[in-house]
Amino acid sequence: MRLDFSELPATEGYRWLTATVTPRPIAWVSTRSAEGIDNLAPFSFFQVVCDEPPTLMVSISRRDGDEPKDTLLNLRDNGELVVQLVSHAQAEAMNASSASLPRGVSEFERFGIAATSSERVKPLRVVGAPVAFECRVAEIKPYPAERPTHHLVFAEVLLAHIDDGVLADTRHADAARLDLVGRMGGSLYATTRDTFAMIRPK
Template sequence: MLVIDPAALTARENYQLLTASVIPRPIALVTTLSQEGVLNAAPFSYFSIVASDPPLLSVSVQRKQGVRKDTARNAVERKAFVVHIVDETNVHAANEAAASLPPNESEMPRAGFTPVASAAIEVPGIQEAKIRMECVLEQAIGLGGAGEQEPACDLLIGRVVRFHFAEEVYLNGIVAADRLQPVSRLGGSDYAVLGKRFALERP
């Protein structure tokens, strides 16, 4: 085995190793609302489930030179955000939403997304997503950095207060993966779709 000390690598080199090793990663397309009423949309693959009782999700938003990105700032200020699952029908639009735009400009028109009102929070969702989850912010944790340095990222923990499922993917309480057609993130510019699947009974 090749042994590498991450402390001897640049941040970019560590990023490349991590994102090419921890694969596949589901992609959260997150909408937030600024204090000025601008609807922000951005995709994040540093995303996972934290707990199911209560239902908690995590989204890690990397800072840029110590400065919070719009998603993290808006989520902290509004205490709410919406998580959408990226699938084959909207992955290109989600990628467009990754463009760096000024805070006063929404990514929604650029990506061709349609805002839709949420049921329990003030932040709108995206109509084109087959799954969306309205979240209230449980915690925002600044992580990374050393000494007096600003944190390297904001870990957002959201509690799901409403699930929304397109009828074609929700079958008797189960989400049909073949109908959802989720897309995952790999290293570099690569993505992946569902491939060969198999089941294992837990011991």
């Protein structure tokens, strides 16, 4: 099969990209609005992009109807976020928080997701998340520049919370204990429990 993306409708391009670039880690992003409303939403266009300074990147699309999502609006207002990684045990709660709610409605409250205060930033942290990165926005980049369909958010990591229960030792996390979920195509997800090792050549 040969796919010419210049001839594909955007929805078909999306379907093929998300069905083949897998598994994709999920950023469960908490933010706070200028009015003090706490928001929580998952994004699978997500990755670590730099280690000096430690930086994550989340790509945020627009809502149906071409309106900006609450996460983006909150980041523009406050410039702070917490990126949680999602364990298998929290997959259902993460999925629930992907629902489109009216602006001003908190996913924490609507879906009963337990939260606690962060240390360096204002947005809340999800209780029980195996890993949570407290971050500040380094840059928000519209893409493509001439007709943005996404905004790339570069978030500098200030502080990480890692559950002691997922540690293999003082320097490593155990993939099976992390038990993270990643996004596959359609409604499918994968976990980090199925792993194998290879030694990188010198």
